[in-house]
Amino acid sequence: METNDNELITRYAKELKLGVIKNVLDDTVAEAEQNQWGYRRFLRDLLQREIEHRVENRKYQRIRKAGFPQMKYLQELVLEDLPSDTRNLLPELESMNFVKQGRNIVMYGNPGTGKTHTAIGLGIKACMEGFDVFFTTVPHLLTRVREAKNNKTLQLLETRFKKFDLVICDEMGYVSFDKEGAELLFNHLSLRAGSRSTIITTNLPFTRWEEIIKDKVLCSALVDRLCHKAFLLNMTGQSFRVRETQKMAEKLHE
Known part of the structure; x- marks a missing residue:
């Protein structure tokens, strides 16, 4: 292939925003010549590489847009340290069927037992599998809703909120x-x-939600809406942070 052809192909690929084709062209041409590919196989291979790159990019764009406060993955969880409810249900939750079915998950228990880590891990897995995810804390969400109401943009916020395949609301209570x-x-x-x-x-367990939502009728209605056909995970247990502190103390006394 003449240099002029390479320059033209590079220019065309750039114009069409086919960045991968531009970058892998020479290697693909060499592979095609070595294996005596036909024109269709050569073109298919170039386009396949472009598509695969874009699919990977979209995964990480979804993760970035989700707004996770930190990257925590399911494979980083120490299963033996998780409360039994979570440990037993995790394989089912990892399948992402709950997202496909529109089912909720409510994780309740004392601080430091892996609730946020598990929620973020499921959110990242959902992003990787093509779902649109939004992460927020409950206080921050309420602040956004109040601001939207005051600015008369509540309907726009509601429309966006409804479209996410999965919303993670952390720190209720x-x-x-x-x-x-x-x-x-x-x-x-x-x-x-x-x-x-x-x-x-x-x-907080549901029996204590009235401590933060003073209206008993409204509190009961919210629990009913959130828990209908939901996975309820009791994550009460020893705090990871307390456990880590104890391990560090034990090492110092060895």
Whole structure:
């Protein structure tokens, strides 16, 4: 192939935003000549490499857009340290069937037992499998809803919120809500009920949600919406951080 042809192909690939083809052209030509590929096989191979690269890029774009506070993967979990509910259900949750079925997950238990890690890990897995994910803390979500209401952009926020395949709402129970806040949160989370998946992590059992949502009727309705056909994971156990501190102390005394 003449140099001029290479230059033209590079220019055309750049114009068409086919960055991979531009980069792998010479290697693919050499492989095609060595294996005596026909024109169709050569073109198919070039396009396949471009597509595979774009598919991988979209996975990491979804992860970036999800807004995870840190990258925590399911394979990093120490299964033996997880509460039995999570350990037993994790294979089913990893299948992502709960996302396909629009089912919720509610993880409840004391701090430091892996709720956020597990939720983020499932969120990253969902991104890798082609689902659109959004991560937020409950206090931050409520702040966004209040701001949207004040700015008269609530409908736009609700439309976006409903479209995510999976929403992760972390830290339910750390901040209490006034009546308006509880109503806004209830209405917003209800948008997804029965059709899209939501993961809730909370340090409070349901019997104590009235401590943060003072309206008993509203509290009961929110629990009912979130828990309908949901996976309920009791993650009460010894804190990872406490366990790590104990291990460090033991090493110092060895």
